[in-house]
Amino acid sequence: MITKRLKNFRIIPRLDIKNDTVIKGIHLEGLRVVGNPTELTQKYYNEGADEIIFMDAVASLYERNSLDLIVEKVAKKLFVPLTVGGGLRNLGDIEKVLRLGADKVAINTAAVRNPNLISEAANRFGSQCIVVSIDAKKKGDSWESYVDTGRESTNLDAINWAKEVVDLGAGELLITSIDREGTKKGFEEDLVEKIASKVPIPVIACGGAGSVDHVSSLYKKFPISAVACASIFHYNISSIADLKASMETE
Amino acid sequence: MIAIIDYGLSNMKSIENVLSFLSLDYEVINTATDMTKYSHVILPGVGAFIDGMKGLKERGLDIVLKDLANKGVPILGICLGMQLLLDKSLEFGETKGLSLFSGVVKPLKFEKKDNMYDKKVPHIGWNRLLKNRVEWEGNILDNLVGDEVYFVHSFFCDLYNQNQVIANTSYHNHMFASVIRNKNVYGCQFHPEKSAKVGIQIVENFIKFGEKNE
Amino acid sequence: MNKKLVLNQNDLEVKYGLPRKVLFCSSCNMTNQRPNSTNEFLHNKSSQKKTIPFNEEGRCSACLHKEKQHKDIDWKEREEELNALCNKYRSKDGSYDCIVPGSGGKDSVYAAWMLKYKYNMHPLTVTWSPHLYTEVGWNNFQNWIHKGGFDNFLFTPNGKTHRLLTRLATINMLHPFQPFIMGQKTYVKKMCAQFNIPLAFYGEMPGEYGNITKSKTAGERTFNDAGHGFEKNETDPEKLFFGGVSGEELIKKYKVEKNDLLAYTPLSSEIEEKKKIDVHYLGYYLKWDPQECYYFSVDKIDFKANPVRTEGTYSKYNSLDDKIDGYFYYTSYIKFGMGRAMQDSAQECRNQKITPEEGRALIKKFDGELPQRYFNEFLEYISMNTEEFHDLCDTFRSPHLWKKESSGWKLRHTVNKDGVDDKFNT
Secondary structure (H helix, E strand, O other): OOOOOEOOEEEEEEEEEEOOEEEEEEOOEEEEEEEOHHHHHHHHHHOOOOOEEEEEOOHHHHOOOOOHHHHHHHHOOOOOOEEEEOOOOOHHHHHHHHHOOOOEEEEOHHHHHOOHHHHHHHHHHOHHHEEEEEEEEEEOOEEEEEEOOOOEEEEEEHHHHHHHHHHHOOOEEEEEEOOOOOOOOOOOHHHHHHHHOOOOOOEEEEOOOOOHHHHHHHHHHOOOOEEEEOHHHHOOOOOHHHHHHHHHOO | OEEEEOOOOOOOHHHHHHHHHOOOOEEEEOOOOOOOOOOEEEEOOOOOHHHHHHHHHHOOHHHHHHHHHHHOOOEEEEOHHHHOOOOEEOOOOOEEOOOOOOEEEEEOOOOOEOOEOOOOOOEEEEEEOEEOOOOOOOOOOOOOOOOEEEEEEOEEEEEOOHHHEEEEEEEOOEEEEEEEEEOOEEEEOOOHHHOHHHHHHHHHHHHHHOOOOO | OHHHHHHHHHHOOOHHHOOOOOOEOOOOOOEOOOEOOOOHHHOOOOOOOOEOOEOOOOOEHHHHHHHHHHHHOOHHHHHHHHHHHHHHHOOOOOOOOEEEEOOOOHHHHHHHHHHHHHOOOOEEEEEEOOOOEOHHHHHHHHHHHHOOOOEEEEEOOOHHHHHHHHHHHHHHHOOOOHHHHHHHHHHHHHHHHHHOOOEEEEOOOHHHHOOOOOOOOOOEOOOOOOOOOOOOOOOOHHHOEEOOEEHHHHHHHOOOOOHHHHHHOOOOHHHHHHOOOEEEEHHHHOOOOHHHHHHHHHHHHOOOOOOOOOOOOOOOOOOOOEOOHHHHHHHHHHHHOOOHHHHHHHHHHHOOOOOHHHHHHHHHHHOOOOOOOOHHHHHHHOOOOHHHHHHHHHHOOOOOOEEEEOOEEEEOOOOOOOOOOHHHOO
């Protein structure tokens, strides 16, 4: 049976990877092992994932990029788009991972430290390859952008930064709510709403999906182009098919 | 033997992976060379039209492609590769293309609704192929197990001859050509190499039916 | 040239009775300069340290203990022992039947929860207040009580005395955390005595961190346990040391009242025996995984890790509730070359969450970082300025560990072999 695809809405399993394991933290903290990257990727692809995201969970901790082998291996048999992020610091890193088989790259820390990297990368590889990832934590009435896998604060307002990266040439935005991620308590809808309707490029919401209702709620309410989910899939709470089925009726 | 054209812009890996998966032999061509051993040619591409044409011209590949088209060799342009087959693009001023199809490449543009960006550009995601005038049997879209494929683009092709449009796709009520054909030359606006089973079938079909010249 | 240097190495002063040769555990990167728990009541300026032992293969006792734990222990059997223990003490009328010390940190959440909801005990949680509560620490503490559903006694020591002792401990031993450690350690048994609740449960076994437990029977903490910190049955504050100063001197010279020192004084062994106080480690009976305790506590009480990386280390969920905390680790780095990243990563190595190689990368990146966030508050608390503090630290740097170069103080030996003397292979 062929998998169903939803109109203008992608379901993207997100795999945070450490060495050769998939891990899942809460609030971007903790490295509990939940599976094997190649096995999980294959599983999600077979179940109808619209795309896959790989994030290197520890690249910035250990100052190394170790996803290369996994990306190369997985890309050979994965025929939906693969986005790879985590520890990509410069054009060379981006080029390398694209050559290994990634279709898009996600950058966060490097973009914050050097915003020009976004435009340079967009010029060299095309905007559609460049996903800017923003990890946002509630601060007062707004959100602050964090880097280094949620370890360092930046004093950058996440909403303003999101608008800025659009002008710099980002093709897509990946917005992760640090307060919700790993909790399975639902997306941070305020955050999603503030960004999704204010930028002209596609936005992928991430952080907090714990049930079918969480996802369909976003689908109904906001011009969100995709959701990136981890816990809900890695802990076998809902399947990709379940999610799509519940939204087909919308 | 299939030729994949490398003109400095695109990542060939994804196409290579599909062809390997289908156990098809291929070689990557990045310069004007004797093309007689190649039965099919794939022109992939992501990026800007102007860079694409520059990349082809610098390598003499624009002439090679026009030559192959004349000789009846099946050519498949993917995404930017499809857009380059047209007369010209309106991306930054006007840039001339390969003119293997009559038509113009135009930007996707949408208005805000209630001051909200509800229609996003680039068009990224899965979307349906809709039949247009032509039956898909015995064609590049023959016997597909599904009709949804993966798009990522900010421009679309506006063809003068609608009979060359095999499939259309609608994005926020804007209809554009998603699969085009002019005899032995084909274009897919989407990425078959990233469209799971349906995409793999399309590539297979191109290899199977590409030579048919009606 | 090298010969001369070797001679010089042997001439270097070694403070605190630390081992002259600096070694690092091959499994967890911990330095052999790490002291075992000290008897804080005798702890003064001239105290000599007993350090964690390494075996011939260069592995530390904590790793060996943990390895043994992974292999030899029958956890089913241990759980049965726990059940027996609980059955023995469980109250029949719903009154409190055990004391659980804790702070609302991830480990105490796990301990209290398991005892109350899985083993059906009736715990009374007791907390010895941090010097200066952090916001996240206070919130976790409140959530522990309000969302976890536990009764709790919070003891806060006389702030004036506590500040004075902290300052003295810093000046005399570069050990700002000492008064807290003393208070926290003595508190549990005193609460047991006060409430006539003989049973108390600590969390993780101290053997986890390399202190040799001399417990005569399983899980029990005996009075003479080195990890307990007492070696003589002395309860007269005048005869003990606080902050490196004798109680007698504190009373005479610093105008501290005898009563002000009660918070830090241990319970007498007579009372302890009379009341049959029985202290155990839950970590002896249940397999302890600190990272899993984090996940557990987020799930159960909405535990919040530090919003940003804890300075001096890489993690966000360890030891969050005291603003002074970071300076405990920093001074430990000064005295022993052992910072917070080394300690945190060593624990994760032992729990097989990271490899020793990864631990070394983390140590290289974060160890010894001076925490900035609460630095001014800390200095104010101990009534010092920045210069005084750094000068004080410098007097505690053992020459066999530190070398002063033009660009500042540098470790002679590091686990990454990039210490200033490492290239000479001495």
